[in-house]
Amino acid sequence: MLHETPLREHHRQEAQRLLGDRHAHEDSQRPGAATGSAPSELEPEYIPWGPPGSGGDQSCEVLATLGSVEIEYARLRRDCGRVDGSSRGTILVEGDDAVDFLDRMLSQKLAEMKPGQAATAFLVDRTGRIQSDLLLVCTGDGVLIDLDIHQVESTVTALEAFIFSEDVRLVDASRxxxxxxxxxxxxIEKFDGLEPLVVREVELGGVQVHVTRVDRIGGPGFDIFVPFEHAAAAWEGLECGTVGWYAYNMARIEGGTPLCNVDFGPGTLPHETGLVDERVSFNKGCYPGQEIVARMQHLGKPKQILRGFRMEGDALPVAGAQVFASGEGELGTPIGVVTSSCLSPMLGSASIGFAMMRSSASEPGTRVRIHDEGSQFDASIGPLQAVEDGKEPGS
Known part of the structure; x- marks a missing residue:
């Protein structure tokens, strides 16, 4: 596989430990009872991430679950869980002009960024459309950029095209x-109350790693950059249970965190993502595409925008499901499309998700109908975030 996690064996070992714990619990609850043919092995489940490689083989997989989505989700809400970022790539930007160069290329104001600071930004093209969604971590050795693994090559190519005489070097550091x-x-206790977008070098399992706080699930969250060859030791040093994509996906939808290449993608305008306040500065110098982004901010609005929705029944529409105005049937004109959805444990298993909506129908409280398995069901439009600090915002 082109992009393989170094933690696959640790996933398998933890799955086996969980199976052993389950058997021990069952035996203690039912001494002397027949147990039948309980499984002797429990293999982690993986799902593809992104398109296949040039040879047709799957290029990246993410851990879906070790066997119990419910337990993994509970970790995120009751204590904490570790999430393998096998779908993430890294670009290292080095050189005396690295920060100044990035400030002139990206949507965020970075000119004064110093070691120990992090920022989020978009790379946009000359038409103002997103090329990649970035987390930048400034260390004493350069700037580490986190992004989707499938966008590393295109992002390096796009940035290198603007290097002329600057002292800047871009390296695909995903390996x-x-x-x-x-x-x-x-x-938050594991990292001594580290504040959002502050970077700290800490030791995990005897390994020096870079940590920054980025809250993505409606509660505390930390991104950890670890040298690839020492990932296993640092992983064990976290000393908490593992969480797969299925559980994490529910929590990040509840927390109002859209993902690039899932809820928006290359070609989307920044104002369509709902993330402009976090990713874009309107008090900085020019960058490619800046004029288009600024014009949208001051003179217009996007034709569509990402919003949250909540179903009023038990239906769970999947990504790609069409959204219609309330009162219109299937022959009506779609006004949106679902990008992500889940059953929210924090909201009593209510069906929630994100949908890219026509702006004219995106006001919170707007009633719509969403297509699911041949029928339409009522829903209401709301903000992206449905859960904050373990409860509904404002409750």
Whole structure:
């Protein structure tokens, strides 16, 4: 596989430990009872991430679950869990002009960024459309950029095209740095109350790693950059249970965190993502595409925008499901499309998700109908974030 996690064996070992714990619990609850043919092995489940490689083989997989989505989700809400970031890539930007160059290329104001600071930004093209969604971590050795693994090559190419006489070097460091996260209320104690977008070098399992706080699940969360060859030791040093994509996906939808290449993608305008306040500065110098982004901010509005929705029944529409105005049937004109959805444990298993909506129908409280398995069901439009600090915002 082109992009393989260095933690696959650790996933398998933890799955086996969980199976052993389950058998021990069952035996203690039912002494002398027949147990039948309980499984002797429990293999982690993986799902593809992104398109296949040039040879047709799957280029990247993410851990879906070790066997119990419910337990993994509970970790995120009750204590904390670790999430393997096998779908994340890294670009290292080095040189005396690295920060100044990035400030002139990206949507965020970075000119004064110093070691120990992090920022989020978009790389946009000359038409103002997103090319990649970035987390930048400034260390004493340069700037580490986190992004989707499938956009590393195109992002390096786009940035290198603007290097002329500057002292800047861009390196695909995805094989040098691995990524994982730690999320949940107890995670903040592991990193001594680290504030959002502050970077700290800490030791995990005897390994020096870079940590920054990025809250993605409606509660504390930390992104960890670890040298690839020492990822396993640092992973064990976290000393918490593992969480797969299925559980993490529910929590990040509840927390109002859209993902590039899932809820928006290359070609989307920044104002369509709902992330402009976090990713874009309107008090900085020019960058490619800046005029288009600024014009949208001051003179217009996007034709579509990402919003949250909540179903009024038990239906769970999947990504790609069409959204219609309330009162219109299937022959009506679609006004949106679902990008992500889940059953929210924090909201009593209500069906929630994100949909890219026509702006004229995106006001919170707007009633719509969403297509699911041949029928239409009522829903209401709302903000992206449905859960904050373990409860509904404002409750």
């Amino acid at each position: 040098a740095w691995h990524r994982f996260g730690c999320h949940g209320p107890d995670a």
